[in-house]
Amino acid sequence: MALSAAARRELDRILGPRGVVDGAVASLAYESDGLALIRGTPEIVLLPRDTAQCAAALGVLAAEGVPVVGRGAGTGLSGGATPVSGGALVGMARMRDVLELNLQDRFARVQAGMVNVDLTNLCAKHGLFYAPDPSSQQACTIGGNVGENSGGPHCFKYGATTRHVLGLVIVTADGQVLDLSQPRLEPDGYDLVGLFVGSEGTFGLATEITVRLTRKPAAVETLLAVFGDLDGACDATSDLIAERLEPSAIEILDRLTIEAVEQSVFRAGYPRGAGAVLLVEVEGSETEVATTVRDVTRIARARGALEVRSARGESERKKLWAGRKGAFGAMGRIAPDLYVADVCVPRTRLKELVLAATRIAAEKRLKLSNVFHAGDGNLHPNISYDRRNPDEVERVLAAGREIMELCVAAGGSLTGEHGVGLEKREEMCLVYGDDDLAVMRRVREAWDPARRMNPGKLLPVRGCREARGASLPRRAAPDHAPQAHGGSGR
């Protein structure tokens, strides 16, 4: 699916200096997102500066019939931004401008490549913030968050990205611009914006995003409860939910994660040697916070917390959160690669399913750690591995699948916040039948009849009946096969 010379020249003209990147070096740097297990080789990487450039470039690609993958910062963990071999990758990293900041009506309109944390920094001095805070918020983009409907610790209280997107400008597969940027709480007619959020780049590319800004709470307390083991922390979470307490975030980190974080630049002061810590943030009015803090402390102690303490001031609070958010990267100290499973389970069954995941990993001789959004029942069983070991890779994939099957069977879901991407597309059959998926395909084709936008993601490639019959060899597509390499050991 090579691009014609004329099309290439046209793209150069549209995108200007440093706007078109190709060759071995570019394709290697872009071969995967945060899911390093699956890789592809883009034919070309395009870096537009605004909606007009993006639309013009997509027009050229449409005429050439080239597949298009959108990409924010490439921090996603389900392979949503993995390039499609022979296709174009459209990176949003040069689209970082604020287009409008409306403090009265409390919304901002930004370009898709704006980094999540920059948006919060931008409005902090006005007493506002952007609520969804994925752990990768120091790098990930608002556009990527829209594509994946990203979450984050504080989404327990505030809800995931879709709750905060008020409008979008979308460039469609054929290079048309669809302007839905006017902030609306209630759309006239179909809620196309709502439909688009979480479509993982299979409908089109969001280039401008209108987001809701949230007022900072009057009071905040961050509690750290230290447990001897993971069970106590899980039980305490189930109790918090059962008692209908409403902290803004409830997070759990286990022993291995604590060790890795405490060795890193994000050292947070989690007690080393603890079996688990429960990190709870409480926000609201002074009285609300005081009451909730008392209740959380009581519940944590009843479930065996060895210590419950409050962050002393803003800087300690920031450290506690930075440690939590650096946890994925910190696992680089354990092994070269990390598989981050992302499943949701009923919060009454946290302990049981965490235990089951641990058992599955142990059976497969894999190293498992846990750091997760306990309040949402969003588990992240993390498996450390080395992608150069094909046998280990097989075991990781098998464990991932078993964990998903178990959680779905327990009434949970395939994905909490990372999206389906390439990682879980075949597992969509665990949740949906062929009929359901056929309807989804029709919705997708309404946006992109030629199915050129992020092909091969989100929806299973084969029918479920067929897939259920086979053993689901995930290496069907050679480009996406993990490759093993020789070389010196680590």
Add this chain to the structure above:
Amino acid sequence: MSFNDESLVDYARTLDCIHCGLCLRTCPTYQLTGNESSSPRGRIALMRAVAEQRLDARDPAYGEELDFCLVCRHCESVCPAGVRFGEMMEHARASRARVSPKAAPLRFVRWLAFGHALRSRLLLSAAHGALSFAQRSGILGRLAPSLGARGAGLASLPEVPRSRDRELLPPCTAAQGERRGDVALLEGCVMPELFGRVNRATASVLSKLGYDVRTTREAVCCGALHAHNGDLAGARELARTLIAAFEKQAAGSSEPLPIVVNSAGCGAHMKELGRLLEDDPSWSGRAAAFAARVVDFSEFVAARLPDAARARFADPDAPYRVAYDDPCHLCHGQQIRREPRAILDGIEGLRRVEMPNSEGCCGSAGIYSLLRPEDSLAVLAPKLAEFQATGAEILVTANPGCHLQWQAGLSRAGSRAQVLHLAEVVDRALPAP
């Protein structure tokens, strides 16, 4: 696998990177281009691909990404996996120069500078004499346009100070007031030529704090520029000379003499000499002992200033507004952020303001500003705007490269703000005991 340049890249180190991407936002070249191959994570992926023989180390685009990096090491400050990116870049550049020797841009200039000039006081002086002549005679101004972008870089160099400003410090500057001890001071290679006044201010502050300040003429350059640009053999050779010179100077001292460094780039490199020479059994122990003695000017002074007389820069009722810009190799290379600010906050007549991205690179990066002037200025541009927005009258830095870069940038922008080294500020404020 230890630090050596036998393999093309430090393969084991590339495996530390788990591809999380938290480094992206800090990287000046990624900020400039939005291109992931110009990001730390991308460059590590390229290094790994070289080691796994999926990329030819002679690929010019690979070389370009290595050259484009400023080695500011901002990524190291935010890397949860503890990737030692600066070291990996030095390694990769060294092996790249070996497999593809023709690829080095301005090879002659590098050969002259790294092979000869920086090692010799006489040649450094001659080089500066020539530049000085070219500037004062107007030749440079006429010649520069024909040299393209690099000529513009040369033309924007600040005027070389007159010869009396370039005199070296005496072997010992005596303590003033009550004597508290001895310290060694690194004069450096470029510093005496371009910023003799900073060295004099440094010695003056230390002497006012009660220290005999001792220098050595047996070592010139610490080798930081060599290492950053991939000449590891040259860097090791200079390191041995440097260590021997400071050992000799300290002979007879009962305690290890602190070596005060007023150049962040040199200090960061000198603190890591233990690693540079770790595979050399006869030097590794000496290098580690030497590295342990190295202390940045701000670290040394922040601990002692409160005991000294009250420092006063100006009338407290009419204070100067100052902004401190963290040199990369101080905040990221040495994790020193608090001390320079504490020093400035302790001086009367200064009102310190923070710049939003004070930890971002200014684009100087050693000889980068000469090799890639356009990129260097593009990296500076947003910082320049942020500095001007603070309304500060003085920009304080702690590294000669950053000092030059800010001077050039501010003068181009028509700003009247001054650039001062932290030592100059303290010297002006601190009365003699």
